[in-house]
Amino acid sequence: MEWQNFDLPMDNVRLRWIGLDVYTFYSGIERTMFAPDNYAMWVIDEGEGVAVVDGQRLPIVPSSSILVLPGTILEWEHQPGHIVHAHKLEFDADWEGEPEEHPLAMIGNRVVAIQPLANLMELLDQIAELRTTDMGMSRFRRGILLQEAIFQFAVKACVNQPANTKEAVLRTITHMEENYQHNWKVGELAAIACVGTRQYSHIFRQVTGTSPMDYLHRVRVDHAKRLLRSSSRDIHSIATQVGFKDEFYFSRRFKQQEGVSPSVYVKKHEPRVIGLLFTSHLLALGMTPIGAPDYHLFRNEYVRPYLPEMKPFVWAPYDLEAIREMEPDLILGYEHMTTGEYEQFSTIAEVVRIPWQSQDVYQQLDSVSAVVNKRKRSREWMEQHQLKVAQTKERLCSTIGLQDTYAALVIDDTGFRVAGDRNMGHVLYRSLQLRPHPLVQQFINDYNGHNAFSEKLPFEELHHYDADRLFIMVNGQNPYAEAAFRKLCRSEVWRNLNVVRNKNVHKVSYDKWWMYTPLAVDGQLDEMIKLVENV
Incomplete structure (x- = not known):
């Protein structure tokens, strides 16, 4: 066992439970600071960001954990588009020796990857159940x-x-791409990778064919291109926003990469468009909207690369003044928009209604392309997508049974919903033409233009949907759904399912599967291969 290969004098440490709290850090909050007097173990189960521990910036991702030592100043930096969900287990750890020799001091104040995370999360769930107990045996168990x-x-x-x-x-390349505005130094990146500067640069060139700084400049120029297409800001402000110190160096780098100066490139400027429900459709057509509903940006994995170029606005209820301040030329409405909504948006810009409920995602893309004069780009996208569909089907033929039955379910806190052939069911049943479970097929046949998902059903009825393969998505908008799913997985109802016994259950990411958009259905083809082949 791995713990037998090392030793810490933990037998001389007396642990005492203090508390367990759950935090959700939303995008838009610049920093959240903690200065604990006790030990605190932080566990991240959702989202990405940066933990600043006594001034040292440490990247965090799901499954990251940090044991924060007493007296340490911890600050959370939140990445745009990420909602960070974290658990803080606070405790005391008495030690009779010198403070600097405390065993926990040897492993504290640094990021540790806890993989798999499920075992630790189950422990935290059990501790949470005993959080307020006043019974001696329960407190003993909590300890x-x-x-x-x-x-x-x-x-x-x-x-x-x-x-x-x-x-x-x-x-570190991923971290650099997500934080390209930061003034990175090679030594800083090497420290994150836990290797020397020379070794880091050598490996980086082997992987990318270029140096770390040249790669960073290329990423910045790519982001600048999107800003030039979708923004009326001047070149100086764009150069500063993407991380260049001055516009002259930016222009030189831009021309080296693109062959033309930014001022020439900007002449291809597209109309200022807000897509409302059709943000991803515009992106698939090569157009970057100037703004988008907040939930389109922050809970959509396929839109996150475009976040710096789009301003979010609150959707429920929608922030009309924020949209007005963006000064759009065109707003893409939707067929079920009320008369009042249409009139309000029309005071800002021209509004064109696009069918949503009565069209599938491909038809929607075609309708949007007709409005923004991108029919050729729409056809090209569809050709590439259909080729990808065919390649995915061919690759999966050797792995899964095309004659098997399939079901896609959404898990809530008190039950589940069945997905039809829109949203997360589109790729399964329409693109790849996999066979729906008979009850799923019945639900698809009953689609009335509104019911993309069924009404909520109790977990006790899961056995009715015991397909040959099951795709599970935990509702990311329900804060209690993940804990409910973990509890379900420990139940007889779950363990008695044949699909569970045959290990043919695939849990999909909410941020990648809940949206019904061109970028989503295209990206989900890649996800299907990863899920089925366990890549």
Whole structure:
């Protein structure tokens, strides 16, 4: 066992539970600061950002954990478009020796990847159930669970070093792409990868064919291109926004990469469009909207690369003044828009209604392309997409049974919903033409233009949908759904399903599967291969 390969004098540490809290950090909050007097183990189960621990910036992703030592100043930086969900387990750890020799000091104040995360999350769920107990045996049990949670962290902390330096460098590339405005230094990136500067630069060039700084400049220019197409801002402000110190160096780099100066490139400027429900459709056509509903941006994995170029506005209820301040030339409405909504939006810009409920995603794309004069781009996108569909079907033929039955379900806190052949069911039943479970097929046949998902059903009825393969999406808008799913997985109702016994259950990401858009159905083809082939 891995914990037998090292030792910490934890037997001389007396742990005492203090509290367990759950935090959700929303985008738009610049920083949230904590300065605990006790030990606090933070566990991230959703979202990405940066933890600043006594001034040191540490990237965090789902499954990241940090044991914050007493007296440490911890600040959370939130990445645009990410909602960070975190658990804080607070405790005391008495030690009779010198403070600097405390065992937890050896593993504290750094990011530790806890993988798989499920075991630790189950412990935290059990501790949460005993949070307010006043019974002696329950408190005793809570203390045991606390020790087990800290034990799991300590084990991972002692062995969690990058086994593959190439993978570590690849992770810094992702971090660089997501934080391209930052004034990165090679030494800073090398430190994140836990390798020396020379080794980092050598591996980076092997992976990308270029140096870290040249790669960063290329990423910045790509973002600048989108801003030039979708914004009326001057070149100086765009150069500053993407991370260049001055517009002259930016222009030189831009021309090296694109062959023309930014001022020439900007002549291809597109109309200022807001798509409302059709943000992704515009992006698929090569147009970047100037703004989009907040939920389109922050809970949609396929739109996140375009976040810096689009301003979010509150959707429920929609912020009319924020939309007005963006000064759009065109607003794409929807068929079920009320007369009052249409009139309000029409005071800002021209509004063209696009069918939503009566058209599938491909028909919607065609309708949008007709309005913005992008029919050729729409046909090109569809040709590439259909080729990708065919390639995906061919690749999956050798892995899954095309004659098997399939079901796609959404998990809520008190039950589940069945997906039809829109939203998360489109790729399964329309694109790949997989066979729906008979009850799913019946639901698809009953589509009335509104019911993309069924009414909520109790978990006890899951056995009626025991298909050969099951795709599960936990409702990311329900804060209690994930805990309900973990509890369901421990139940007899779940374990008695044949699809569970045959290990043919695939849990899909909410941020990648809930939207019904061109970018989503195209990206879900890649996700299907990863899910089925366990890539």
